[in-house]
Amino acid sequence: MGGTRFIGVFLSRLLVKEGHQVTLFTRGKAPIAQQLPGESDQEFAEFSSKILHLKGDRKDYDFVKSSLSAKGFDVVYDINGREADEVEPILDALPNLEQFIYCSSAGVYLKSDLLPHCETDTVDPKSRHKGKLNTESVLESKGVNWTSLRPVYIYGPLNYNPVEEWFFHRLKAGRPIPIPGSGIQVTQLGHVKDLARAFVQVLGNEKASRQVFNISGEKYVTFDGLARACAKVTGLLDFRSLNLCTTTPKSLTLVKRRLFHSGTS
Numbered sequence: 444m445g446g447t448r449f450i451g452v453f454l455s456r457l458l459v460k461e462g463h464q465v466t467l468f469t470r471g472k473a474p475i476a477q478q479l480p481g482e483s484d485q486e487f488a489e490f491s492s493k494i495l496h497l498k499g500d501r502k503d504y505d506f507v508k509s510s511l512s513a514k515g516f517d518v519v520y521d522i523n524g525r526e527a528d529e530v531e532p533i534l535d536a537l538p539n540l541e542q543f544i545y546c547s548s549a550g551v552y553l554k555s556d557l558l559p560h561c562e563t564d565t566v567d568p569k570s571r572h573k574g575k576l577n578t579e580s581v582l583e584s585k586g587v588n589w590t591s592l593r594p595v596y597i598y599g600p601l602n603y604n605p606v607e608e609w610f611f612h613r614l615k616a617g618r619p620i621p622i623p624g625s626g627i628q629v630t631q632l633g634h635v636k637d638l639a640r641a642f643v644q645v646l647g648n649e650k651a652s653r654q655v656f657n658i659s660g661e662k663y664v665t666f667d668g669l670a671r672a673c674a675k676v677t678g679l680l681d682f683r684s685l686n687l688c689t690t691t692p693k694s695l696t697l698v699k700r701r702l703f704h705s706g707t708s
Contacts, residue, residue, distance in 0.1 A: 444501060444533070445523030447473045449601050450546060453639035454520065459493050461643065466495040466514065480600050504532040511536035518646065522546045527577040534585055542652075543582060543589040544645060547575040549657055551593065558629055559663065562593075562655045583653065590651040592641060595659040599635030607632070610673040617679075619686040626667040626689050631659035 445451050446467040456479075458465050467475055476491040478484075497514070499506045501524075511533060518541055519533055534540065552560045553567040566576055582589035598607050613620045641658050645651035664672065667687055674685055 444468050444519065444521045447475060448603055450635055450638060451522045452601055453635055454642050455494065456490055457639055457643045459490055466497050468497045468499060470500055471498040501529055507532040508536040517541045520544045520642065524578060526574040527581045530578050530581055534587060540587060543587050544642060545578060545582065545589065545591040547579060547591045547593045548572040549593045549595045551576045560657060562657055579655065588652050590645045591655045592658045593655060594633055594638055595631040597635050597638060598632050610670050611677065614674055614677055614679050619688050620670050621690045622666045622670065622687050623690065626687060627665050629663040629665055631663055633659040
């Protein structure tokens, strides 16, 4: 489900390389395949020739049931699901489904002073990602073989929510870099290719059955450290003497808050 914007673009390539028949279920508003940076014309043509497409709206539950039932897929990767009611028609259509692999979010956890989060930490039923949390509950209640990955911040080519890009814009413009909170709070980032590889590794893996996995890079970084890392790789400024200013997003007006990196998180 999905597969033409970001994570699924890299995941579908890995699956094809491993010999799997891949069908993308999308609304057809974006090209089914797009050439990646560094990908040769021959590689792109070979990949494009092996991808199948099922055009439809996943909110049209009757169509989802009829179309998926007719195809009889063995495994479903749900990359763009947000609400639990989007999953039930898929499960109804595929009673013999071997595995349902879901892209959740690390945003489901209840805020805590103890970091990093582990998979057994308390979740927040009121989080903005509660739909993903509810989806995991539905998958568990249905008794299907499911696996859920909870990534943190994802970066890499084709990212449509490039949170790290904001730092580079400020650096290039030579402007101060506002940092939310104290600047010493930690976060994690993970590359989209590594996330795609993790999605492949749980496929058919008995140890991944009915399990949740947090997925991100191995290292943690403070927000101040992230700004310095961006400065270091660009070489635009001395990363040791950046003009960093801590700010509380909640103290800003609503318009300014929306422009502020990371919002209120």
